[in-house]
Amino acid sequence: MPFTSHLASIRFGTGLSPRIAPPASPDEMVRLLTGPDRIGEAIPMPTFLTVDPSLLDYKRATQARNRVRGTPEEEAAHEAMRALQRQARRRQRDFLMRRMARAATTEDGLRERLERFWADHFTVKSSGPMSAHLVAVFAEEAIRPHVTGRFSDMLRAAMTHPMMLSYLDQNRSFGPNSQRAKRRGGGLNENLARELLELHTLGVDGPYGQSDVRQLAELLTGMAFTQEEGFVYRTNFVEPGAETVLGSSYGGGAPSVDHVFEALDDLARHPATARHLSEKMARHFVSDEPSEDLVQTLTAAFRDTEGDLLVMTAQLLEHPDAWSPELKKVKPPRDFMESTLRALGVRAADLTALDRKPVDQIFAGPMQVMGQSIAGPSGPDGWPEDPASWITPQGMAGRIGWSMKAPSQVTDALPDPRDFVRTALGQQASEAVVFAAGAAETPAEGIGIVLSSPDFQRR
Template sequence: MTLLAAHAAVRFGLGARPDMPAPADPAAWLTAQIATLPELPGPGLGEIQAALRAQRRDIRHPGVGDILRTESTAWATRMITARRPFAERWANFWTNHLTVSRRAFQTAAWLGHYQRTAIRPHAFGRFEELLLAAYRHPAMLSYLDQTNSTGPRSVMGRRGRGLNENLARECLELHTVTPAGRYAQRDVTALARLLTGWSAGRGEQFREEDGFLFRAEAHEPGPKQLLGRDFPEGEEGGAEALRFLANHPATYRALAAKLARHFVADAPPRASVTWIEDALRNSRGDLSVVARALLAEPEAQRPLRKVRSAQDFAIAVLRALGFGAEAAPVLLATLTRLNQSLWNAPAPDGWSDEAAEWAAPEQLMRRLDWADELAGRTTAGGGADPGALADTFLGALARGDTLAVMQRAGSARDAIVVLLASPEAQRR
């Protein structure tokens, strides 16, 4: 596999597969993947609500766990077998940016549906629509306690319910303008009041919709001012505020820096950030335009500058070995073993993209132990070819020293371990 093809598969994709020929034109192959991702089948809102109600009646009810397993297995299968790996990485990036974690107990049943319906269909659309879709989904509303937020002067507020600022704070701090946007506490409170009434319906049992529901009786009446701009009351006032924040210059800068950190380098050159920021600003947040600009960014063409996360490493290894859907449970178990279990980020800022998180000695030892066990199972039947695996896994990115040590290894298993433990195997 050529250097350009290997770089395209490793940096922008999820890793190559032996049954998917390396692209003759890597740039065209990547660009062709920039198209709307379809909404995938899976448990629906009604099924999820029923499982949650059953669990409230009996904590041992398996419904929520069954849904989480179904969704997790579908995601893992998609990662191992994806034929549009750049598009899948792109969707995973935005899922991590707009993090919802199953560390909050009540969100577990919603997570797969959240990525399938709120993130994927909007990942190549406008950022404002992606943000709105995420903020209208029960997963986000539940994760950041928005369903409990009530305007102090609303009908429900006069009965003692209070304002919750979690969603508003994370919106400003993490998802849009960031502290560089110089917002103040009064802006957090204003946004929280704008978003009062944004909630999730409880289903037909309560004669409510299963998904997003605007509760007018919980909404803080009157106009509000956010970052010096006035917004009206009502559901549309909250939506208008989110669109304003999504297209704020500080948001474009923050998103550009985060994209550059993921795709270019931990400390990307200012020119790289500016390149992506210009694409965001000039297209008014069109993420398909931004994706094309990113692929053309000169610094993004320099290989092996990023340390692979545990998720990146495990997916790439299983793809290179040619596994299919049968390996989905292996991937999920491995992510837990490597301290990056699926949809389980430790905080609302998601999983880190920086080397310090993934190059720590304990993390690398866990990878080596897993690689050794996997190599043993793979070579038990005697059919594994370390040289072919090296070409699929790294191609021209494999160093001569690594290939030489592999050739001197005493067994196919040892050769595979050398490959998977090599410095270049840890990078993308």
């Protein structure tokens, strides 16, 4: 199938915009990816060690409260902790709008989509109200810098990030025969090892067994984090001796995180990983039932370059299946909202300036109704890909209601629906939607018809 610029923006970007021209070719899309992250620089995000409030702030507030228990100062200490929790919730909304503003105004929509795809692949969730805003920090710090690099580097960054270690309880995992266990008893946790094999690399049907999970879990002991330093490697937590994973031996001498990295690199290069990631990428961007030729093309690109994600992405864009005119994928709620903002030409500053209440009313609350919580997916396997998970009676009612109401809340002057249908859909606009938009009694109704149509809901 031939390349079309409108389809490039819809299927591989964050939608069409009246302000920003769609990409002219796959080569231009790749060129943008290899250039500087301009929208990331324009709308910055903090790191784990610079974010405010931090887990260290919460730790210190907890310690301060504990010191004054049973005294007149205890209530003030409780209020200080509640203030930090409120601040963390505000940051969660703030970071949501920063990321939406990026998607709505970037010239490089594929970068946003790749970050979202890989962040979902390495799903993390917060363990409480003080870390909910750190999920976005994880994506910014562990995923975004590596979407055009090697998968092995992204894997290392994700596995050593405090949010991943916290989410899968790795901080509390130590070898049954470690120095730590001699003082406190065994505490091996297999969560990170299991998800690393099942979800992040080989796949649920990959060539591994329970012994591999157990041995890998023992190898991962020592990986932890502190609020002050971020990732740390605790040698006194490490299970002594060599561990055998998929027939290869790691460690055995002095404890070293290099042994862990060696195993991660081998898992990243494994043929099953190449196949698993290729199927997942093809399913996410093109079709829930991708062709074997597309999957094999991506698998070969990954295998032959030892996991070069830029080459893999370029091969995806060069494949004829990528430009099939049939829109088969359904936009998740957040993607749907962002493509709406983009089609309306909403400016980044107007989005990042929103207070908590309008963010909740216009975005977070309706997203929840549509089936996507800003807290993240329910499990480590990420958001679903199949249309049936998103196109539910409640979800569609939420989408239609939002389509009719939200545009008037995010822009002062609604465009003419007869123009908007072409702006939002380009060559993908069907005659039925064009007619319905032109026949609407009001601009709000016409725009709502376009946004709630299958033409706009799919990509």
